[in-house]
Amino acid sequence: MNEGAFLGELEQAVGTDHLVTHPHAKRTYESDGLLQYAVTPRAVVLPDSAEQVQRVVRLCHENEIPWVARGAGSGLSGGAVPHEEGVLVVLSRMRRILEVDLDNQRVVVEPGVTNLAVSQAVGPTHFYPPDPSSQIVCSIGGNVAENSGGAHCFKYGFTTNYVTGLDVVLPDGSLVTLGGKELDMPGYDLLGAFIGSEGTLGVATRITLRVVPKPESVRTLVAFFDSLEEAGEVVSEIVAAGIVAGAMEIMDKLSIEAAEGAVHAGYPTDAGAALVIELDGFEHECETGFREVQEICERGGATSVRVAGDEAERELIWKTRKAAFAAMGRLSPNYYVQDSVVPRTRLSHVLHRIGELSEEHGLRVANVFHAGDGNLHPLVLFDASVEGEAERAEELAGLIVKACVDEGGSITGEHGVGIDKKRYMPAQFSEPDLAAFQKLRCAFDPGGLANPGKLMPTPRLCGEIPGVYRQHPLEAAGLAERM
Amino acid sequence: VSYQALAERLRDSTSPVRVVGGRTKISWGGARADSFEEISTSGLDQILEHNEGDLTAVLQAGVPLAKAQETFAQANQMLALDPPDLGGATIGGVVAAGDSGPLRHRYGAARDLVLGVTVALPDGTVARAGGKVIKNVAGYDLAKLFAGSFGTLGAIVELAVRLHPMRPTASAEGHGADPDTVAHAAHALAHSQLEAQALDIAWRGGRGGVLVRFAGVEAEPQAQAARQALEQAGLAASVMEDDDAAWEAQRAAQRGDLVVRVSAVQTQLADVLRMTEELEGGMVGRAALGICWVSLPVEAGAAGVERLRRELAPSACVVLDAPDEVRAALDPWHVPDGSPALELMRRTKARFDPNGVCSPGVFVGGI
Numbered sequence: 001m002n003e004g005a006f007l008g009e010l011e012q013a014v015g016t017d018h019l020v021t022h023p024h025a026k027r028t029y030e031s032d033g034l035l036q037y038a039v040t041p042r043a044v045v046l047p048d049s050a051e052q053v054q055r056v057v058r059l060c061h062e063n064e065i066p067w068v069a070r071g072a073g074s075g076l077s078g079g080a081v082p083h084e085e086g087v088l089v090v091l092s093r094m095r096r097i098l099e100v101d102l103d104n105q106r107v108v109v110e111p112g113v114t115n116l117a118v119s120q121a122v123g124p125t126h127f128y129p130p131d132p133s134s135q136i137v138c139s140i141g142g143n144v145a146e147n148s149g150g151a152h153c154f155k156y157g158f159t160t161n162y163v164t165g166l167d168v169v170l171p172d173g174s175l176v177t178l179g180g181k182e183l184d185m186p187g188y189d190l191l192g193a194f195i196g197s198e199g200t201l202g203v204a205t206r207i208t209l210r211v212v213p214k215p216e217s218v219r220t221l222v223a224f225f226d227s228l229e230e231a232g233e234v235v236s237e238i239v240a241a242g243i244v245a246g247a248m249e250i251m252d253k254l255s256i257e258a259a260e261g262a263v264h265a266g267y268p269t270d271a272g273a274a275l276v277i278e279l280d281g282f283e284h285e286c287e288t289g290f291r292e293v294q295e296i297c298e299r300g301g302a303t304s305v306r307v308a309g310d311e312a313e314r315e316l317i318w319k320t321r322k323a324a325f326a327a328m329g330r331l332s333p334n335y336y337v338q339d340s341v342v343p344r345t346r347l348s349h350v351l352h353r354i355g356e357l358s359e360e361h362g363l364r365v366a367n368v369f370h371a372g373d374g375n376l377h378p379l380v381l382f383d384a385s386v387e388g389e390a391e392r393a394e395e396l397a398g399l400i401v402k403a404c405v406d407e408g409g410s411i412t413g414e415h416g417v418g419i420d421k422k423r424y425m426p427a428q429f430s431e432p433d434l435a436a437f438q439k440l441r442c443a444f445d446p447g448g449l450a451n452p453g454k455l456m457p458t459p460r461l462c463g464e465i466p467g468v469y470r471q472h473p474l475e476a477a478g479l480a481e482r483m
Numbered sequence: 484v485s486y487q488a489l490a491e492r493l494r495d496s497t498s499p500v501r502v503v504g505g506r507t508k509i510s511w512g513g514a515r516a517d518s519f520e521e522i523s524t525s526g527l528d529q530i531l532e533h534n535e536g537d538l539t540a541v542l543q544a545g546v547p548l549a550k551a552q553e554t555f556a557q558a559n560q561m562l563a564l565d566p567p568d569l570g571g572a573t574i575g576g577v578v579a580a581g582d583s584g585p586l587r588h589r590y591g592a593a594r595d596l597v598l599g600v601t602v603a604l605p606d607g608t609v610a611r612a613g614g615k616v617i618k619n620v621a622g623y624d625l626a627k628l629f630a631g632s633f634g635t636l637g638a639i640v641e642l643a644v645r646l647h648p649m650r651p652t653a654s655a656e657g658h659g660a661d662p663d664t665v666a667h668a669a670h671a672l673a674h675s676q677l678e679a680q681a682l683d684i685a686w687r688g689g690r691g692g693v694l695v696r697f698a699g700v701e702a703e704p705q706a707q708a709a710r711q712a713l714e715q716a717g718l719a720a721s722v723m724e725d726d727d728a729a730w731e732a733q734r735a736a737q738r739g740d741l742v743v744r745v746s747a748v749q750t751q752l753a754d755v756l757r758m759t760e761e762l763e764g765g766m767v768g769r770a771a772l773g774i775c776w777v778s779l780p781v782e783a784g785a786a787g788v789e790r791l792r793r794e795l796a797p798s799a800c801v802v803l804d805a806p807d808e809v810r811a812a813l814d815p816w817h818v819p820d821g822s823p824a825l826e827l828m829r830r831t832k833a834r835f836d837p838n839g840v841c842s843p844g845v846f847v848g849g850i
Contacts, residue, residue: 176823182746192627216676242648284701345536410619436610439834
């Protein structure tokens with residue numbers, strides 16, 4: 001099929017108004033939340049229904065054209081960066097809440113619905129726990145693709161613990177239903193395998209979520225310490241005491257400085273660390289635990305402790321925490337954000353190592369992190385206009401990731417691998433591990449057309465099983481070889 | 484046995500192989516065990532790591548779950564996975580069979596507690612997925628794929644799991660003879676702001692009840708509040724002094740001569756209770772999750788199972804324990820042939836085990 005005919009078919013599938021081919025208009029979609037990657041796709045479509053998604057994907061399948069699904073485009077791993085030969089399938093028009101079934105604690109939504117809209121739809125009695133910092137804009141479809149977390153996942157878990165059913169358009173254009181409102185459906189947990197697959201196995205068009213009763217009581221404080229080590233030690237003591245906090249977040253000196261400049265919460269900018277702790281649950285349990293947490297903070301050397309007296313003060317604490325990323329622009333023109341994880345007990349050690357690496361490279365590293373689950377977000381600050389600094393920053397970022405993996409950690413806790421971290425995959429996974437991943441990929445997408453070039457460190461092809469050898473188009477073009 | 488040697492045995496085998504742990508669930512699924520060559524995981528019995536400060540552990544697949552729990556309990560910790568244990572159930576077997584118990588209410592199933600998995604694959608390789616940290620999205624989540632796969636994709640040889648602190652507990656119970664009242668009471672607790680660790684429902688011999696457990700320093704006041712809620716819902720309720728036996732009974736009732744696991748939703752609970760009564764059986768269930776284990780009298784046979792399936796349609800009713808003749812008379816998995824999901828499962832099986840060496844015929848659709 002020639003280009004004109006292909007675009008014509010796409011137009012028929014989604015309607016004239018929802019096919020974007022003009023170069024300027026397409027540029028709107030060239031990046032996701034990670035702006036250093038930008039690719040203009042062949043075409044952009046904005047389907048309105050699962051049927052339209054199926055038609056688009058089937059067209060791509062028939063013409064061996066790659067495609068990438070995109071939600072709100074707020075991802076931080078380059079997972080929704082378009083393919084230059086491919087079609088970008090934007091799901092922002094599919095934003096209907098299809099069913100609120102509070103009796104069964106389920107909500108059924110389309111993928112473009114925002115994370116926050118789910119909690120709003122089931123409030124005030126219930127809520128949807130996974131809460132990425134971008135929850136005002138990020139879409140549930142994107143959350144499913146990335147298995148998104150958030151500040152409260154230490155207690156409540158991740159997206160994967162709250163999705164019970166999915167309709168998925170597979171890369172051949174067929175539609176499959178995985179799970180439902182019920183749990184323990186017989187068969188492989190393909191639902192669990194799909195969540196966090198970063199758009200490489202298909203695209204979810206209908207999502208069933210579990211929601212839970214809103215906690216009776218929420219108590220929040222922020223404690224300030226002279227050093228990150230002291231704050232980290234307090235986190236360990238809280239965990240050792242058996243207290244299950246809703247959230248435990250640490251900001252370092254640079255992050256406090258940046259966030260304070262943006263939000264003016266009145267935080268002491270000479271503090272070495274700020275530790276945000278939130279407890280929620282049954283009022284008695286919450287109060288008793290909260291008193292214990294305050295005592296542990298004081299024993300642990302807190303220079304001051306601010307307890308949120310009302311909802312406004314609580315919101316200010318969270319606003320300050322969530323502003324830390326965006327506010328980095330105040331300290332540095334450019335930054336790399338990392339998302340590594342270490343076992344909680346190795347936090348101090350790794351933070352110390354990051355400090356050393358930062359000094360060796362002559363670049364500042366700010367740190368904001370989910371301390372409860374050891375998920376670091378080191379921000380390597382640099383100035384791209386200074387020659388060589390971007391390269392130095394990239395090298396430093398890589399060494400930080402390696403330091404975390406060496407401690408038994410992970411290259412990514414919630415942002416996903418995408419384009420940005422695929423080069424680190426071999427640090428965490430061996431060749432047989434990657435080959436096992438590819439088996440799953442081939443079961444869903446033997447043609448390798450769904451979001452190619454993401455997640456896996458190198459292009460791989462699927463053999464036929466069983467059957468006769470056939471040369472893959474990528475192989476013919478010399479772009480990949482059979483492993 | 485080394486992991487690699489196990490993988491090579493799978494690769495080199497020309498006849499069907501079944502990897503077994505404690506053999507406590509060996510009859511489950513679609514085929515008889517004696518048609519397989521068995522490989523036991525009993526040599527894989529080491530607890531490799533117990534990272535107390537991180538609340539994680541790394542176990543070999545053949546470690547008996549009870550032995551692991553004893554180790555964790557010394558640090559006042561637990562793996563929040565408490566399926567019924569007929570004696571010697573291994574962590575690998577529990578995960579591969581996707582079995583669970585009352586703690587699932589708060590902590591999720593095996594799939595939610597496993598952080599990482601190491602598997603011996605029929606292509607002769609040993610592969611890992613996930614990790615040993617509690618938050619990790621790198622790579623595909625093969626741990627979930629292998630949890631509940633009944634060994635049909637390869638053998639689980641090692642697992643990294645998340646642990647939880649053990650806290651003081653207190654329980655409340657309520658009972659009554661009207662299925663609707665019992666189901667309504669369970670619904671009230673499932674939607675209350677009380678943070679239960681476990682919330683179960685049960686029925687046998689014309690009466691049923693709700694059992695709820697709380698954990699934490701203030702467990703007792705929560706149990707009191709739950710008792711009030713149960714009374715308000717119309718049940719005779721009390722706070723239990725010693726609750727261990729009651730919970731053990733809930734777990735035990737998941738096993739029997741003829742047991743069907745029903746994947747229902749909360750609003751179907753009353754129907755499940757009524758059907759249990761009509762078929763003169765017993766049931767236990769996770770009230771907020773909708774998963775029920777209905778135990779039928781052996782005389783009910785395949786006809787009883789078919790009736791349950793008809794009345795509770797479209798909920799999946801999977802036969803777990805059953806006499807051979809019942810298993811032979813119906814599809815224990817209750818999966819309609821030709822569904823797109825089943826086709827995708829077959830493709831998954833074909834990629835991991837193209838020669839069909841690993842427990843063929845045991846799983847859904849004859850996989």
